[in-house]
Amino acid sequence: MKILLLGEYSNVHATLARGLRALGHEVTVASNGDFWKNYPRDIDLTRRPGKWGGVVLAAKVCAQLPQWRGYDIIQLINPMFLELRAENIRPIYDYLRRNNRRVILGGFGMDWYWVHTCIEDKPLRYSDFNIGDQLRDNPEALTERKDWIGTAKEALNKHIATSCDAIVTGLYEYWVCYQKAFPQKATYIPYPIEMPQPREDDFSGQLRVFIGINTTRSAYKGTDIMLSAAEEVAARHPDKMDLRVARSVPFEEYQRMMDGSDVILDQLYSYTPSMNSLLAMSKGIICVGGGEPEHYDLLGEHELRPIINVTPSRESVVEALEWLIAHPERIPQLKRDSIAYIRKHHDSLTVAKRYETLYAPLIAL
Secondary structure, rough: OOEEOOOOOHHHHHHHHHHHOOOOOEEOOOOOOOOHHHOOOOOEEEOOOOOOOOHHHHHHHHHHHHHHHOOEEEOOOOOOOOOOOOOHHHHHHHHHHHHHOOEEEOOOOHHHHHHHHHHHOOOOOOOEEEEEOOOOOHHEEEHHHHHOOHHHHHHHHHHHHOOOOEEOOOOOHHHHHHHOOOOEEEEOOOOOOEEEOOOOOOOOOOEEEEEOOOOOOOOHHHHHHHHHHHHHHHHHHOEEEEEEEEEEEOHHHHHHHOOOOOOOOEOOOOOOOOOHHHHHHHOOOEEEOOOHHHHHHHHOOOOOOOOEEEOHHHHHHHHHHHHHEEEEEEHHHHHHHHHHHHHHEEEEHHHHHHHHHHHHHHHHO
């Protein structure tokens, strides 16, 4: 198959591309590298700063459009798959739809169906937008609601979701939202992770805890609460816990800072581990974060449950870290189980085969 992956989110498309290429497919990734994270891509769609940045990017995309024809599959990371205004993205999407065999929408992050479902239907006990029946009112959540509800972005999301050939989601919570709206069209495929070389368990007895902070979204993702909890536990047990913090660093530096850790703190308001957590788990790093039973059930996993699940409160994070410090004998097995879990469900080649299973019937129609 000839496949174009448009846009990037936390290395999903770049990793998927390598898996699909290993299966013999011709794959091109065109993205901005997910901003400062700077993930690899074949075609750079980074928007320059300044008022002319959009004009330059639009011109570059228009020049690329003749080459973006004749693909078997076009997969969009998000309705906003380019750093352009929603009303300017729509004609580009329509062009791609007319000139390629099948178009897939990714439900991988922020969009109207995610925002709307969480604030109106509230199928999740907690999310980026609600805690039970109470809507979250932190500035980031309010900004996203304003950005997506009743706007051109909403119209674009609905247009693409309605007219595309399939919708693929990467987390349990996004699947819940799209499955409700498009039960015949939405599917769930776990995020792809490239398995690193095996390494020996090197737990030293001091718990090395890592947390990555996106400084513009810390309150929204809950890393502010997780960091505060970790600092409290580290202060209480300075000889038993070492805390490492990365703040808005590029992906390669982020990985280097993560390596050698025993625990990663991530995604306080999620039911499911994110790409960063999954990458950490593949290295034998225990995830303290989103690991609700619903996500295991969606995977069909009833034995390997290595994630230390926390609910969205400071006390829950403190309790999880205190438990790990009190039970060092459990850490080596949790580290091994984390690797086994990623190998079983998220290995990039296994995930690429699931995408093949999604794509093949569509292009056979």
